[in-house]
Amino acid sequence: MKLVAGNWKMNGSLAANRALLGGLAEVSGVEVAVCVPYPYLAQLQERPAGLGLGAQDVSEYSAGAYTGEVSASMLAEFGCRYVIVGHSERRALFADDDATVGRKALSALQAGLVPIVCVGETLAEREAGQVMSVLGRQLGAVLEVLGAAQLGRVVLAYEPVWAIGSGRSASAAQVGEVHAGIRDWLGARGVAANAVRILYGGSVKADNAAEIFAVRHVDGGLIGGASLIAPEFMAICHAAVA
Ligand code: 13P
Numbered sequence: 001m002k003l004v005a006g007n008w009k010m011n012g013s014l015a016a017n018r019a020l021l022g023g024l025a026e027v028s029g030v031e032v033a034v035c036v037p038y039p040y041l042a043q044l045q046e047r048p049a050g051l052g053l054g055a056q057d058v059s060e061y062s063a064g065a066y067t068g069e070v071s072a073s074m075l076a077e078f079g080c081r082y083v084i085v086g087h088s089e090r091r092a093l094f095a096d097d098d099a100t101v102g103r104k105a106l107s108a109l110q111a112g113l114v115p116i117v118c119v120g121e122t123l124a125e126r127e128a129g130q131v132m133s134v135l136g137r138q139l140g141a142v143l144e145v146l147g148a149a150q151l152g153r154v155v156l157a158y159e160p161v162w163a164i165g166s167g168r169s170a171s172a173a174q175v176g177e178v179h180a181g182i183r184d185w186l187g188a189r190g191v192a193a194n195a196v197r198i199l200y201g202g203s204v205k206a207d208n209a210a211e212i213f214a215v216r217h218v219d220g221g222l223i224g225g226a227s228l229i230a231p232e233f234m235a236i237c238h239a240a241v242a
Contacts, residue, residue: 002213002240003155003197003220005116006034006227007056007084017043023230026050029241031220033082034227035116038070041078054082054116057090060103062110072111083108084222086118086138088161098138102145109150116155116199116222117142119182123162132181139182143189152192155199156182157222163202165224172215175200179217206235213240 012020017040024032026049033052036044044053059069075083085108086101096104101117108115119138121131135158143151158178163170170178179198186193200212201222212218220240226232 001029001031001242002218003031003033003199004223004233004237004240005032005052005054005082005084005199005220006223006233007087007201008034008036008040008227009056009089009224010037011228012037012040014040014043020228020230021047021051024048024051024234027234027237027241030237032237035082035084041075041080045079052081053079054084055080056084056087058083058085058104058108058113058115060100060107062107072107072113075108076111076113080113082116082155083113084116084118084157086142088118088120088159088164092161098141099145101138102142105142105154106145106150109146109153114153114155116157118157118159118201118222120159120161120164120202126160126162131178132185135178135182136185139185143191148190149192151186152195155197157199157201158182159201159222165203167203169203169205169208169212170200172211175212175218176215179215183217204236206232206239209236209239 033054035054035056055075058072085104090096105115119135121134125134183193197219199220199222204221205226
């Protein structure tokens with residue numbers, strides 16, 4: 001079954017969330033979750049049936065004098081199943097480096113959460129032919145912290161930086177090539193590659209979702225802007241039904 005996860009990013013209000021959630025309905029044959037800003041985890045304790053919950057970041061530390069941080073066990077207490085780590089916005093704007101992303105993934109797993117580990121290249125890196133070397137570096141740092149057995153328990157999200165919020169999704173051929181490359185990379189390092197769900201993220205909309213979800217090795221999507229519009233998000237969820 002595919003996984004469609006909405007990443008609300010830093011959007012929403014109590015009223016706007018209520019309206020959005022009111023437009024979501026259970027879809028069978030696909031797993032659906034929303035990753036919301038921390039304060040709204042409380043509001044999301046009541047949510048449509050079948051809708052899973054996640055956060056967008058987590059501390060690498062478990063407790064203590066870390067002002068402003070939120071621990072994985074706190075997220076677990078609020079019913080989170082997922083937490084995004086290593087989103088390109090956090091890497092670019094908040095200095096989350098490869099090793100930090102690995103430690104955040106570990107702290108999530110230790111609290112029983114499933115980290116959605118994001119990887120992806122910039123346009124300059126793609127044009128320089130460095131896609132798999134960049135992904136290998138990002139994944140390698142996570143492998144180093146988690147080891148192969150635990151890396152087999154994460155969800156990966158391939159999010160090319162140039163496709164995020166740009167309206168320009170990667171093509172089906174580009175997505176297929178990279179997802180196959182990730183699967184091979186994992187298998188070559190002793191990770192149970194077929195157990196790892198690999199999502200695609202970057203300008204997934206209602207009108208291109210079916211084409212992307214049909215690509216081999218695409219196990220779902222991580223949806224930004226379109227997850228804030230109930231009919232769009234619902235259409236994407238329906239496109240992911242096998
Ligand atoms: P968009 O769907 O808005 O391009 O964002 C993708 C993303 O960053 C999801 O994490």
